[in-house]
Amino acid sequence: MWSCGPLNGTGRGEDQLLCQHFHLVLSVFSLLYLVVGIPVGLGYNALLILVNLCDQSSMTMPDVYFVNMAVAGLVLSALAPAHLLGPTTSGWVLWGFSSEVHITLLVLFNVCSLVTMYSTALLCLDYYIERALPRTYMSSVYNTRHVCGFVWGGALLTSFSSLLFYICSHVAARIIECSRMQDAEATDAIMVFIGYLVPALAVLYALVLISRIRKEDTPLDQDAGRLDPSVHRLLVATVCTQFGLWTPHYLTLLGHTFLTSRGKPVDGYDLGILLFTKDLSRFLAFSSSSVMPLLYRYINRNFPGKLRQLIKKMHCGHQSCSMDHAGAQQVMA
Incomplete structure (x- = not known):
């Protein structure tokens, strides 16, 4: 997946040898992700969405955010082969496509990254509101669904500004204003x-x-309407995972902006390091689409019960399953 070609001619034999070793290891991990990670991401994200949407009455505020992240994960899993094996990589290009397709794939990737990061941030904020003011319904499922709609709209608008920079780079000879804009640097700065x-x-x-809230024990902690205690563990795992996997991607964008802002061409050793870290960070970002639904599956205590109920309904087919419906409602309660 990664190439050591940019390091050729730098006179650093140790770096070239080390790059070849990393090239082999990371290529193996990339193939494993393409063979195993993408099917897992597609399957578990689709299952997460299906289980929650088929039982919307039992959905909570965190469930809505995880469904939102699962939709972004589905798109990321579908984009992964094109990004990891296409011309955006520094080596091992299996196919190519036009600049318009490349821009479209890049915009979709940026939209998914924005949706993922903001869903994580809003989940933290709404979880605090739910713990501090449990009976205000400010973080209700109804409000959260509208918030997620605004998240997708805001991500599309933000990525549209990046799209304009790329369009201007193609018509810079005709429009004076566009010729003054540096598309790559401005886009990376906006995304960071x-x-x-x-x-x-x-x-x-x-x-x-x-x-601070968790340090103060109040009678509200025994309220039956509060969120399940496992939500806190799921929240911490989500924050650590998302920012751990997406931080290298944004640090790479920041590094690219810094290198190009010096006014010197990026070539030789710096170019090799930049391409290597760019491909590695992209691989980690795509892997988040497979890791997140697995965390939701094994930390959320309500998901296995919902999954069993969905399987039972599928086995019943068009029959009513009325005898089990009342028992299922009691279990959910």
Whole structure:
């Protein structure tokens, strides 16, 4: 998946040998992800969406955010082969496509990254609201669905600005204003600020507030209407996983912006390191689409019961299954 070609001619034999070793190891991991990770991501994300949408009456606020992230995960899993094996990689290109298709794939990837990061940040904030004010219904399922709609709309608008930079790079000779815009640097700067810094600050602020709330035991903690205690473990695992897998991608964008802002061409050793880290960070970002539904499956205590009920309904077919319906409602309650 990765190539050591840019390091040729730099005179650093140790770096070239080390790059070849990393090239072999990371290529094996990439093949394993394409063979195993993508089917797991597609299957578990689709299962997460199907289980929750078929039993919408039992959905909670965190479930809505995880369904939102699962939709983004489905899109990421579908885009992974084109990105990891296409001309955007530094080596091992199995196929090519036009610049318009490349821009479309890049915009979809940016939209999914924004949806994933902001869903994580809003999940933290709404979890704090739910713990602090459980009976206000500010973080209800109804409101969360509308919030998720705004998240997708905002991600599309933000990525549209990036799309304009790429369009301007193709018509720079005709439009003077576009010729003054540096498409790659501006796009990377926008994505780092809006796609990473803003949600990271929101998550940090929410986690500080949640830690203060958890130190204070109140009678509300015994309220039957509160969220399940496993939600907190799922929240911490989600934040650590998402930011752990997406941080290298945004750091790579920041590094590319810094290198190009110096006004010197990026070539030789710096280019090899940049391409290597870019491909590695992209691989980690795509792997989040397979890891997140697995975390939801094994940490959320309600998901196995919902899955069994869905399988039972599928076995019943068009029959009513009325005898089990009342028992299922009692289990959910």
